Amino acid sequence: MRLLHTSDWHLGRSFHRENLHAAQRVFLDHLVATAAAEQVDAVLVAGDVYDRALPGLEAVALFDEVLWRLAELGVPTVFVSGNHDSARRLGTAARLIDRAGIHLRTDPDALADPVLLADAHGPVAVYGLPYLEPALVRERLGVERGGHEQVLAAAMDRVRADLAARPAGTRAVVLAHAFVTGGAASDSERDIAVGGVQSVPAEVFDGVHYAALGHLHGCQTLAPHLRYSGSPLAYSFSEAEHEKSMWLVDLDAAGAVEARRVYCPVPRRLARLEGRLEELLTAERYAYAADRWVQATLTDPVRPADAMERLRARFPHTLNLLFEPEGGERAAGASYARRVRGRTDREVVEGFVAHVRPGRELDGDEQSWLLEGLESVRRAAAERAEENAR
Secondary structure (H helix, E strand, C coil), rough: CCEEEECCEEEEEECCCCECHHHHHHHHHHHHHHHHHCCCCEEEECCCCCCCCCHHHHHHHHHHHHHHHHHHHHHEEECCCCCCCCCHHHHHCHHHCCCCEEEECHHHHCCCCCEEEEEEEEEEEEEECCCCCHHHHHHCCCCCCCCHHHHHHHHHHHHHHHCCCCCCCEEEEEEEECCEECCCCCCCCCCCCCCEEEEECHHHHHHEEEEEEECCCCEEEEECEEEECCCCCCCCHHCCCCCCCCEEEEEEECCCCEEEEEEECCCEEEEEEECCCCHHHHHHHHHHHHHHHEEEECCCCCCCCCCHHHHHHHHEEEECCCCCCCCCHHHHCCCCHHHHCCCCCCHHHHHHHHHHHHCCCCCHHHHHHHHHHHHHHHHHHHHHHHHCCC
């Protein structure tokens, strides 16, 4: 069984105000061409199809087009919703579209209802686990309390129970949108921490032959059967060193995995430059960045005048300018966004408390109140998103 694993398309997203619609179209052309050339048996899309719950018409049209092209190829395709998607909107007309071989798995109540494929060696059950917001699905999954680990564990218990009732030798594939412990994050992923914990242990996915993961934007292998495809395009300068790709996965008769990367088209490479302005404008070692999207961090002791205009004379595609002066003032001179980048909501709030109340750590009651407050805000936001999707 040959599977093409991709995720995190984020249709409708821009890159520092650069429109990525054309680049996303080129990627989807590449995906369809790869599915045909490699004669894949199914395409797996592990969430974050769109960049926001209410996508623009341009993004919706692009998604509609790729659905049509995959259906025309006769390649079964399984999608799950991610934390950026509205599960209700993405799942609209799912039962009708299912007849065309396009399977939209957005309903937590149907996560143990697999898409059934088959090859010469027998059946393959493909289970779609949409992003599971704990506040919204705990009751439906029979979980009294807890975060991502608890709800994903309950979901996987249902998957394993269904698999146990199927014929012996049935191979199992799971699509899931989650932050699995050991994965490397980027700046462009939205925080999904609940109760201060956003990652789940890899052991949650025990019992299946392949887990096609989405959410983290870097392609990575946590175990031979546990992989992130990453996003097909870079969505932050933290991804400057990423090689964007999909996984081409071969599942043998016993369920053993062989996988190789299929690299994605690059609309324009990224460069992160750091130094004094005059050095960036004159040093030959920076010449390679002339045709790249550039993030420049200036280290001049005093902020130079007209820095962006001068940089764009040499690097026309400069998109992001940061200022971190030399002499020990880097942290103080950095923007607030720069200083909190990569931190969870809990870490940001705890850092604020430490700043305004130095020398006194949060006690047990205060930590509980903080976690309850953060989860209450997350629950309200998730409920609003679901209500808007109705």
